[in-house]
Amino acid sequence: MAKTKLLNAIQSVNTQGDKAFVAYIMAGDGGLETLKSKIYFLQQAGVTAIELGIPFSDPVADGPTIQKAGERALANGATLRSILQELETFYEEVRVPLVLMTYYNPLLSYGLDQFAQQCEKLGIAGLIVPDVPMEETIELHGVLENTDIALVPLVSLTSPPERLRKIAVSGEGFIYAVTVNGITGIRDGFSDQLEQHFTSLSEQSAIPVLAGFGISTPEQVKSMGTLADGVIVGSAIVEAFHQNDLDHITALVQASKAKVFN
Numbered sequence: 001m002a003k004t005k006l007l008n009a010i011q012s013v014n015t016q017g018d019k020a021f022v023a024y025i026m027a028g029d030g031g032l033e034t035l036k037s038k039i040y041f042l043q044q045a046g047v048t049a050i051e052l053g054i055p056f057s058d059p060v061a062d063g064p065t066i067q068k069a070g071e072r073a074l075a076n077g078a079t080l081r082s083i084l085q086e087l088e089t090f091y092e093e094v095r096v097p098l099v100l101m102t103y104y105n106p107l108l109s110y111g112l113d114q115f116a117q118q119c120e121k122l123g124i125a126g127l128i129v130p131d132v133p134m135e136e137t138i139e140l141h142g143v144l145e146n147t148d149i150a151l152v153p154l155v156s157l158t159s160p161p162e163r164l165r166k167i168a169v170s171g172e173g174f175i176y177a178v179t180v181n182g183i184t185g186i187r188d189g190f191s192d193q194l195e196q197h198f199t200s201l202s203e204q205s206a207i208p209v210l211a212g213f214g215i216s217t218p219e220q221v222k223s224m225g226t227l228a229d230g231v232i233v234g235s236a237i238v239e240a241f242h243q244n245d246l247d248h249i250t251a252l253v254q255a256s257k258a259k260v261f262n
């Protein structure tokens, strides 16, 4: 089945001249009962999609901010199962595509088939699994085959050209282009090779290329937005929710809108 839900959402904002804005939140941070209001707030703020993190005890790619949020969520008792159960209570009212970000282990213990079925039922539009080995994506692709759930690939600055080409043709939804080497989290500056990296990725890819990692200010949203089809912002949003600084979130999202680029 073609993966269209996530792709269409991104392409339609791009058509309007906006850059896509994907906001990452950690499910269960602040208590699972806050999940619905966070999703509604982001939807209202004008995000294109929401990346929903599932807390995990061994989050190898997460920087300190996301790790701490994960620890708070685990301490609150959030699990993949309880998060999906919570989503079930309000998913019908959610208009913005949801992308689940989870490590592979929780999926395996939940059961891949059951997981795919449940996600399909909840209208989940995409899945990011940062630690899934190449061989295992075959299995994941298999269980997602008859769903509209895109398996979003991550590419890094150091991915060899051959691997980039493969990902550019087989990727679904969008390509998550990691802008820094290392873990997630707020950064001051980026490599000067980014521009070239994005140009060559975009040339090879039939689907949008979004930039993520280290983007935490409206200025950075704008400058990454000039290189890519959109941005993913994690730590800055997680921290802003934690501090209840909702204005910062609004300002970040506004920096992806067409008026900024004209």
Ligand SMILES: O=P(O)(O)OC[C@@H](O)[C@@H](O)c1c[nH]c2ccccc12
Pocket (backbone or CB within 6 Å): 024, 051, 053, 061, 062, 063, 066, 101, 130, 154, 183, 184, 185, 186, 212, 213, 214, 215, 232, 233, 234, 235, 236
């Ligand atoms: O936090 P940052 O630097 O804004 O980057 C987004 C990132 O946190 C989010 O997409 C994410 C959270 N955990 C991950 C693990 C792997 C890849 C990506 C992620």
